[in-house]
Amino acid sequence: MASMTVQTERPPSGPADVRKGADVVGPGRPTKRAASRAGALGPYLLLLPACTATVLLLGWPLVKDVLLSFQNLNMAQLIQHVTEWNGVDNYKEVLTGEDFWRVTLRSILFTAVNVVLTMLLGALIGLLLARLGKRMRFTLMSGLVLAWAMPVVAASTVYQWLFAQRFGVVNWVLDKLGWHSMADYSWTSSQMSTFFVVTVLIVWMSVPFVAINLYAATTTIPTELYEAASLDGAGAWRSFTTVTLPYLRPFLYATTFLEIIWIFKAFVQVFTINGGGPDRLTEILPVYAYIEGVGNQHYGMGAAIAVLTILILLGLTAYYLRIVLKQEEDEL
Template identity: 65%
Template sequence: MAVQLDDAADQTAPRTGKGGAPPARRGSGRRPGRGTPAASARRTAATPARRTPYLLLLPALLATAVFLGWPMVRNLLLSFQNLNMKELIQHLTDWRGTGNYQEVLGSEQFWRVTSRTVVFTAVNVVLIMVIGVLIGLLLARLGTTMRLVLSAALVLAWAMPTIAATTVFQWLFDARYGVVNWVLDRLGRHSMAHYDWVGSQLSTFFVITVLIVWQSLPFVALNLYAATTTIPKELYEAARMDGAGTWKVFTSVTFPFLKPFFLATTFLEVIWVFKAFPQIFAINQGGPDRLTETLPIYAFTEGVGNLHFGMGAAISLLTIAVLLAMTAYYLRLTFKQEQQEENGL
């Protein structure tokens, strides 16, 4: 009797797989649920969701292609041409191949200007980052009133148009009526009463460097202060309890926590200083005797000033190549350092 009940139970009870679910049919070749209407509906609904980010990026990509990509293509084509005033007026196309690039790369002036631009960029970026970090840390320590006053001053300096700021600095360092010469004369430096700040290479670069550093400090200082507000105060309290001084707190708490900010800001400042044009051109147009020309000024002088438009286009593209090489080297060092830190952890 017991044997008959067991046989009946085996015939009536359904077979189950893992978790009590009925097993899949043999030979079906499909996973359970993949061919059901509900799964098809989910896939259909997920497809537009995946496309949404690309559709949102499409206007920006189109604008970039129109306003940046197309001029770059036209500039590339122009760099292979011998285009002077004669060809421009007569609408002639004189293809020169790589002749413009060979002439530029074989010129000592190009390599002299390139090395000058790299040194100029390095000096400015170091000054901007050091002074900007100090001002940012000062903002974090000041009271509310003084912080608002200093922040307002930084914002006003940042909001001033580049040409307007350059004009103010031209007046400040003017040889006859400049405030700087007047102050130095009052302080006993009578030889500086009528000093020509744009009469030599070093003094001209000094004026340009002060101008560029002054314009760049607000960006670094305000961003650093905003970043310091995200650091937990408990970390500073723990460091103080361990007997850490100001420098030790900065190196062990502030700098490691804000390291991504330092890397990103330095990267942006390298690009901004390297391609600086209006400050240098408005101060002395790359003078005296073209001794303060950087690559952007050099490209403009050869292309527009000397009416060698094909040559200027080639120099501008080489300028972009040098900037890309510098940024690629910097990013490589950054990624290498991050990998070392991850491996160390």
């Protein structure tokens, strides 16, 4: 009987079957290195639509605004499609004038007052939301969301009606309370009264964001910390300073940063209430750029003011972030 030879050794593999460093062997199968490269590119591919939209919607208009700031462009040149470059003349005229610096100081003070009031009232309401029951919390949050969701132009129009000189609700209430001299008072006739109306409007629209944000932050604080503080004999104020405030500090920093940006560029509220009047005494930088550019039909000048406004806002933001980072380093 013929003996049968059984091959027990595995035949040598060819270079096409075995690949060095491959996770799965075989033609058409992805290698471990290729899979890692695909995984590394995944986040960038997901960010690509957002980056593209940002460049098209924000980057390109910003470039056009910078180019326009170096041109002498008025209505006649705009109609004739004539481009006249004048270098840095627009910036020289703006920076050497007193109006720009006066409006800049006014804008900074206006932003500081509104941010302080917004953060103070928003923080108090946020802490109140954490203490209320479910029904009262739902009622208060519903009102905050409605105030926050109202369009800016609609809210400004409502405030115009509230503070109207003849038929305004505010004047009627003050008259009924005994201040008869306020029955026919014009809230937009002076600088301070106009700023008062604008400030009330901006704070009313900004407080809901701060309050809801801080209430959400309070839900992340472990209750065990409050129990430990009470066992140590800490009162309400000490519990707030040692437990609540350290947890809320990052949220306060981020919210304040956003409020500085939003309030500094509050064009709609100021322009809708009184158009920067009376006598251009309530203009802030965005309104000043619009009136100089569109109102006076000097578009290059308006573009230069807009670019300077962006630079000032970046400077304020960098200064604020520097303070925040320094405080965080000191805490570590």
